[in-house]
Amino acid sequence: MRQNSRLRAGISLIEIMLAFLILVTATFSAAGVISFGHRGTVADFRQVEAMQILIDRMNKLMNMHFASLDSFLTSAGGNEYTFNNDIEGIVLGDEVKIDKNTYRVHATLKRQAIAFESLMELDFPNPAYVSASPSTWLFKDRPSAAFDGVANPYKIIKITVSVKPVGGMTDEREFTAVSYVADLES
């Protein structure tokens, strides 16, 4: 009878130790998952904020006239330049603070070479030509037009804005958007 009681007590101890081991392992794993998720949630929040900064900076730069953007490049002294300091009240920099978070916000302006090919024009002389009647019109090819700073001045500026959350617990991705502003004034 005493032997049986001892045996039962031994089994209970091993069982409790094993159960405790499993419980500790599961608890630590759960803590790890929660910690990973928390870091992910914080990173997600920063990413959403980074996208909002990206939209804001792109909209501000795209609302500027071609001449203003071009003058920034003239001041910088090149056809392409990455700005990491404020321009015209648009906040840029390596450490732009929004509340508790920090972002690297850069804007690259580039005089973009483009070419329009396959251009046409009305062919003259055309004795049958009547301005209001397309049936009388004759078309002919005309030379392509390049706006590359050589044949013609640049007329397009490419805007690239990149935003990257910095100083976080994880290395987060960079967000980039590209757009173009044309010279519609001249």
Added chain:
Amino acid sequence: MNSHDKMQVSGNERADETVKYGDNSRRNGMALVIVLAFSSILLVLGVVYLRTFSQSTHISGLQLDQIQAEFFARGMQNIATFKIKRFPDFFLRAYRYHVYQNRVNAGDTDVSPPSNPFPNPSPFQKFTGAYPGRTNDLLQHMHPTEDSTLGFSTPLKVATWSTSFNLRSAEDFNRAFIEIDVYVQMEGRDLVSQYRMSLDASQTRKLPGS
């Protein structure tokens, strides 16, 4: 005491213990079962949490694609507008000729036949840059080699883009609404997004000497 008697005695002792301590054999392993059940619940919760988290990361990737596509499309609309402003006569005549050609091809008897055969590709196709055999046009997706040479769309990952023009006329084409549609498909996505811009345009004739 023979062996049968010993077994009888042993059986009686167990029955006495059961009465005294209860049926402990049924409790053996209960702690393990409870802990395993608890661990399983934790595991399920952890998997659900991670899945939710990974889905939200995927959504932010889609949002970024949409933002990139929209800004790119707005830029292409600016370039298309620049082309119209730079070559207004070509655009307007090519569009009117395109409408006229469509009416003739549809058998409209109200319009007179062309004095010369219709050119192929048509002037309007040449304006838009979208016609068979042309694989490299600024407004209709550039060839990757030229794109990388000019650094036009980099660092964006745009799979393809195209531009279409429409002219809604009023006052016999003296006043019009120009619609520029840009279609953008980002790399790795099936969705083709359409972005429309409308311009209210009027035509004025420049008199000689003015």
